[in-house]
Amino acid sequence: MSMREYMLGNVAIARGIIEGGGQVITGYPGTPSSEIVDTLSSIDDRDFYVEWSVNEKVAMEVAAGASMSGVNSVVTMKHVGLNVAADPLMTLAYMGVKGGMIVIVADDPACHSSQNEQDTRRYSQFSLIPGLDPSTPQEAKDMIPYAFEFSSKHGIPIIFRSTTRISHGKSDIELQSVNKEKPQPDFEKSVERWVMIPKHARIRHPRLLEIQKDIKQELQDSEWNNLKINEESSFGVIASGISYVYAREALDRLGVNASVLKIGTYPLPDDLILELFDNVDTLLVVEELEPFVEEHVRALAEDKGVNVRILGKTGKNGEYVPREGELNIDKCEKAISKAFGLTYAEPSLILESELKLPSRPPAMCPGCSHRASYYAMKKAFGSDAIYPNDIGCYTLGVQGGTVDTTLCMGASISVASGIYQAGEKRPVCCAIGDSTFLHTGINSLLNSVYNKADITVTILDNRVTAMTGHQPNPGMGKTATYEDTLEVSFDQLCRGLGAEFVEVVDPYDYDSAVDVFKRAKEFEGTSVVISQQQCVIDARRAGIKRNPYTIDEEKCTGCKQCVYFGCPAIEFDASLKKARINSMCTGCGVCAQLCKFDAIMEVEK
Amino acid sequence: MNTNNKLDLVIAGVGGQGTILASDIIGNSSVLENLPVRAAETHGMAQRGGSVINHVRIGTDLGSMIPEQGADVLLALEPVEAIRYINYLSENGIVVLNTKPVYPVTVTSSDQYPDVSEIINTLKKKYEVYPLDASELAIKAGHPQSMNVVMVGAVSSYLPIGKNRLEECIKDLVPPKTVDINLKAFELGKENISRLIETSAKKP
Numbered sequence A: 001m002s003m004r005e006y007m008l009g010n011v012a013i014a015r016g017i018i019e020g021g022g023q024v025i026t027g028y029p030g031t032p033s034s035e036i037v038d039t040l041s042s043i044d045d046r047d048f049y050v051e052w053s054v055n056e057k058v059a060m061e062v063a064a065g066a067s068m069s070g071v072n073s074v075v076t077m078k079h080v081g082l083n084v085a086a087d088p089l090m091t092l093a094y095m096g097v098k099g100g101m102i103v104i105v106a107d108d109p110a111c112h113s114s115q116n117e118q119d120t121r122r123y124s125q126f127s128l129i130p131g132l133d134p135s136t137p138q139e140a141k142d143m144i145p146y147a148f149e150f151s152s153k154h155g156i157p158i159i160f161r162s163t164t165r166i167s168h169g170k171s172d173i174e175l176q177s178v179n180k181e182k183p184q185p186d187f188e189k190s191v192e193r194w195v196m197i198p199k200h201a202r203i204r205h206p207r208l209l210e211i212q213k214d215i216k217q218e219l220q221d222s223e224w225n226n227l228k229i230n231e232e233s234s235f236g237v238i239a240s241g242i243s244y245v246y247a248r249e250a251l252d253r254l255g256v257n258a259s260v261l262k263i264g265t266y267p268l269p270d271d272l273i274l275e276l277f278d279n280v281d282t283l284l285v286v287e288e289l290e291p292f293v294e295e296h297v298r299a300l301a302e303d304k305g306v307n308v309r310i311l312g313k314t315g316k317n318g319e320y321v322p323r324e325g326e327l328n329i330d331k332c333e334k335a336i337s338k339a340f341g342l343t344y345a346e347p348s349l350i351l352e353s354e355l356k357l358p359s360r361p362p363a364m365c366p367g368c369s370h371r372a373s374y375y376a377m378k379k380a381f382g383s384d385a386i387y388p389n390d391i392g393c394y395t396l397g398v399q400g401g402t403v404d405t406t407l408c409m410g411a412s413i414s415v416a417s418g419i420y421q422a423g424e425k426r427p428v429c430c431a432i433g434d435s436t437f438l439h440t441g442i443n444s445l446l447n448s449v450y451n452k453a454d455i456t457v458t459i460l461d462n463r464v465t466a467m468t469g470h471q472p473n474p475g476m477g478k479t480a481t482y483e484d485t486l487e488v489s490f491d492q493l494c495r496g497l498g499a500e501f502v503e504v505v506d507p508y509d510y511d512s513a514v515d516v517f518k519r520a521k522e523f524e525g526t527s528v529v530i531s532q533q534q535c536v537i538d539a540r541r542a543g544i545k546r547n548p549y550t551i552d553e554e555k556c557t558g559c560k561q562c563v564y565f566g567c568p569a570i571e572f573d574a575s576l577k578k579a580r581i582n583s584m585c586t587g588c589g590v591c592a593q594l595c596k597f598d599a600i601m602e603v604e605k
Numbered sequence B: 001m002n003t004n005n006k007l008d009l010v011i012a013g014v015g016g017q018g019t020i021l022a023s024d025i026i027g028n029s030s031v032l033e034n035l036p037v038r039a040a041e042t043h044g045m046a047q048r049g050g051s052v053i054n055h056v057r058i059g060t061d062l063g064s065m066i067p068e069q070g071a072d073v074l075l076a077l078e079p080v081e082a083i084r085y086i087n088y089l090s091e092n093g094i095v096v097l098n099t100k101p102v103y104p105v106t107v108t109s110s111d112q113y114p115d116v117s118e119i120i121n122t123l124k125k126k127y128e129v130y131p132l133d134a135s136e137l138a139i140k141a142g143h144p145q146s147m148n149v150v151m152v153g154a155v156s157s158y159l160p161i162g163k164n165r166l167e168e169c170i171k172d173l174v175p176p177k178t179v180d181i182n183l184k185a186f187e188l189g190k191e192n193i194s195r196l197i198e199t200s201a202k203k204p
């Protein structure tokens, strides 16, 4: 009997890992990849090991070690995570693996939740590690068992590239049976194999080049690539990954006949591309982000002296398919029409509306401790100070004046040091979340202390990795599967790194927080303020209940002091000229401490 | 129930309103109806009170994203968000709209929130619009958070899915303690819309 279930792309991938016999699964959270490990770690009855590692490099190495021991491993991350893990990746290609190892990387075209939209397929080419690029959540699931087998057979890891619309798309999914046969761990010592000193690396590099031919052939023949020749048409379309379903539907909607090559693997299937060349005059390459397939197709045409008009993102004919953002059916219809000389009418607005819509950027939750930390920080340091920032929920405070830079995870402290070392005389106070500090902030703090940067480092310790969906981290004393484990002490950790001024404060206690920040500012050298208060979402889940607050209309003078705090639960009634607290209040009590007229008080139950 | 077996639905709202649960109920019940279904959802950053849009495509086996002017129905959990995503709706499309606004964070937005009646009138210029105060109905059902399920009830007659299937999925997907509230919410949404459709049919 067939089993169909409606599931999220990432849940389908997790199911693929189970069906394929995954044994060690690691990862560091990052949208849109996090739900893969979230799903696996929430299964109680599991016969695999799963962990949240402290960063992507570490996650990659743990998975690599497992695979060296001969078991099937997976590491998951978002696209920028692969930059952090690129060091082990590049040499792992030389070294190779024993058990199947899948590197799952989720790209985010259009930067829905990311700081850039880099294209992971470039890493596949760069490292000479083969890649898979699914077109639907179903295919994503089905590719995983194949990937384990492929990887262990060829002794090389395989990159599995998802994108936001695969990972966060939902679909009815046909399930397959679970592979119960799993290899036993057995690390075989072999210095030539596992010790990449120059002498051995020089041997492994040619081996890596040698196996490329077999890899290419086997991927070419796999079911993930597919060529459909249309005898009646001289048009051709090559579409990779998710772009295939957009292009397919766009062709149908336009009623255009064309030969279509679907791409799902890298290296690319040259024989299929050559066969397509033989059948078309004009060829459009449809892919998201980089002209990765296109460059190869152009080079192949050049090499074989083929005379086909190739269109895509580059070349003398100009841009048909955009190089930035994500694709969709509309963009594909436009590109196909333009490429094949059809008239295309841009969908015009049906409804001309004069209404001006208020923008609705995401914001920190009512009662979020980060907002309170920022308010106290700004009070002590002033608007003149420089505030390098990092990546997490706290970056959502960008409107409030305490987020001056965001580069990549962990960079707040190092950028702050750089600003100080440049000779900038204004005070520098940076902020970094607990998970981000443990990810790549530790080394930056060490560097700052060691090189005597006179800055203040704020660790916004909300006791969880919130932004990516509230994953546990070493600061919480819980593992991915919510087992108890050592709870790292930020205070001791920072002292161990050499920091002499380290103070812990509760940001809900406004006066104390301002006082600590003031003293940190005066301290000469790197000072650390650990601003500690649980994320309100997590607190609610843990059953912590706080009474909401309310504003006494009689006492409220309409001064807006509380409104400036920026809590979404505080509204201002313009006609009454009074502030009001709505039902979203979570009872942090900070606004009450800011009101000069004692107009805000707790609603006692 | 729509017997065409194919429907493209856009669900618009604000992070935290439960758009994902709404599309999950519809997606899961499509599978029970043996229909292929695809959905694209906003997860991550925008979920923190930002503007969110979900696409649900019943009866398709291709991509999850609805082209512009391709949606049959727009289910808006918030009035301004209906206008924001209106260009996804096809010419003969239908708008089912919750009339209760969620105001964006005051200090960061200098823009004014338009009048809800103005929003409805603007939509009515081109589309069939069914406005209802789903937030009020949710409170009547027993909890303000069941607003999303009121809206699923409201849109249910346009879906190619039987009522019992939808109810089955509601029971499966909402927290066990809130099943009765949510079934009531579904019913209230459904009733209210039927009444609106009836009265609009009587009008010349």
Ligand SMILES: Cc1ncc(C[n+]2csc(CCOP(=O)(O)OP(=O)(O)O)c2C)c(N)n1
Residues within 6 Å of the ligand: A028, A029, A030, A031, A056, A078, A080, A081, A084, A115, A391, A392, A393, A394, A409, A432, A433, A434, A435, A436, A437, A462, A464, A465, A466, A467, A468
């Ligand atoms: C290299 C890299 N990995 C992962 C991410 C995704 N990511 C963004 S913020 C964040 C963690 C935030 O946690 P924390 O610092 O504790 O702040 P919180 O969201 O809890 O306030 C992660 C993992 C990223 N942007 N870059």
Ligand code: SF4
Residues within 6 Å of the ligand: A363, A364, A365, A367, A368, A369, A370, A393, A394, A462, A466, A467, A535, A536, A537, A538, B048
């Ligand atoms: S989820 Fe937690 S950390 Fe993130 S904005 Fe909300 S309260 Fe703040």
Ligand code: SF4
Residues within 6 Å of the ligand: A366, A367, A368, A548, A549, A567, A568, A569, A570, A581, A584, A585, A586, A587, A588, A589, A590, A591, A592
């Ligand atoms: S107590 Fe004040 S600041 Fe805190 S959540 Fe309630 S309204 Fe917002």
